[in-house]
Amino acid sequence: MDKEQIFGMAEKEMEYRVELFNKLTQTCFNKCIDKKYKENELNMGENTCIDRCVAKYWQVTNLVGQLLGSQRPM
Amino acid sequence: MDKEQIFGMAEKEMEYRVELFNKLTQTCFNKCIDKKYKENELNMGENTCIDRCVAKYWQVTNLVGQLLGSQRPM
Amino acid sequence: MDKEQIFGMAEKEMEYRVELFNKLTQTCFNKCIDKKYKENELNMGENTCIDRCVAKYWQVTNLVGQLLGSQRPM
Amino acid sequence: MDKSMLGDLSSLTEEDQVKMTTMIDQLQIRDSLRMYNSLVERCFTDCVDNFQRQTLGKQEETCVRRCAEKFLKHSMRVGLRFSELNSGKATTD
């Protein structure tokens, strides 16, 4: 691949990662954080939930990746 | 229009179609597919619903296009 | 900053404003407009709600901007 | 979204002004295509729930028309209020 393509691939890889991170962040916020916002600190339960939510989101990312098999873009 | 503009227009046309297809796919999935995912095949009812949903989405696309009239971008 | 960077910054500034305007429009439509669409005109209550919704959205934009403090991108 | 968004272009050279205006036009075309797509998505989602038949019913069509017209009027009003806020003379309640 020439330099042009290398930069193109690098850019898509990064856009993919940024989007993955943003969706992970939004989804786990919806799943773990109480929307009544009673205080501005994250409590113990929310912290544990966030850690597990990230771990499970990661597992689902890999699982769907296997299912997409060869089609898997990355 | 010079070549630059032709490519620009072609790119926007494609981005528009890709987004139209993605919104159509997501919307009809929400309308037609049972979220309990009891099996991994689409059943008869879901297939019929998908066909009709695509047809109706297409009609709404055209209807809104007429309403936008001259403003219609494409 | 050279010309390249000036154009780059101008483009991001515009993308930011377009997205701000779109999110403002979608959010206030959800908050103010009755989804039963009984007529095709905006009634008095809806118009007042839209004006106040835009004003309050603007205040929240500034408030969050202060909170982001130095991190504030713009 | 109009040219005023970018303030005073006169400080730019002739050639840069053309480049800037083209960039704004490109962004506006892309933005109106996106608005068109999301308007269709929103009015379809709000107005079409029944898939017994393959063609749009009378009521569904009326609902889509009203939804689209209301959204366009709403969007114009938001644009007015938005530019007032932008130019600093917000209306007082």
Next chain:
Amino acid sequence: MDKSMLGDLSSLTEEDQVKMTTMIDQLQIRDSLRMYNSLVERCFTDCVDNFQRQTLGKQEETCVRRCAEKFLKHSMRVGLRFSELNSGKATTD
């Protein structure tokens, strides 16, 4: 999203055709990455609600598999109907 989207390319010069096809390929790669991300988001949201443990349960895994498979089959069927509509021979009910 296939090349036919853009109709007849033959009117373009050799070099422009290459440029056009590369543009389509770039768009398809970006689109499939986005589809991958939103499929993960959708199936996670629909299938994973319990955070007592840190690893995916049996039931959650089955649900994610079915969700992903159903979405892919759904997406293919929509693609078929969409290209029929595009080429004007819509199926009559």
Next chain:
Amino acid sequence: MDKSMLGDLSSLTEEDQVKMTTMIDQLQIRDSLRMYNSLVERCFTDCVDNFQRQTLGKQEETCVRRCAEKFLKHSMRVGLRFSELNSGKATTD
């Protein structure tokens, strides 16, 4: 999203490294603008429901502050866990 995302840049020429870093910086600026916009959208949606008056109430303001602070803290924690997973030493439950 930090430079480590792209692994080892040293294999690139001086000039390419500059080009790569500028690309990453551009992406980060665009990403933080998007994050800013979606944080405003989320906290407004969650905290502001009453349009009797035109100015933000005391309670609404507190809610927005807490929502934004919680989201930033949440986002940082997700970033930590994410980079752990990325570098392969996931925490065991």
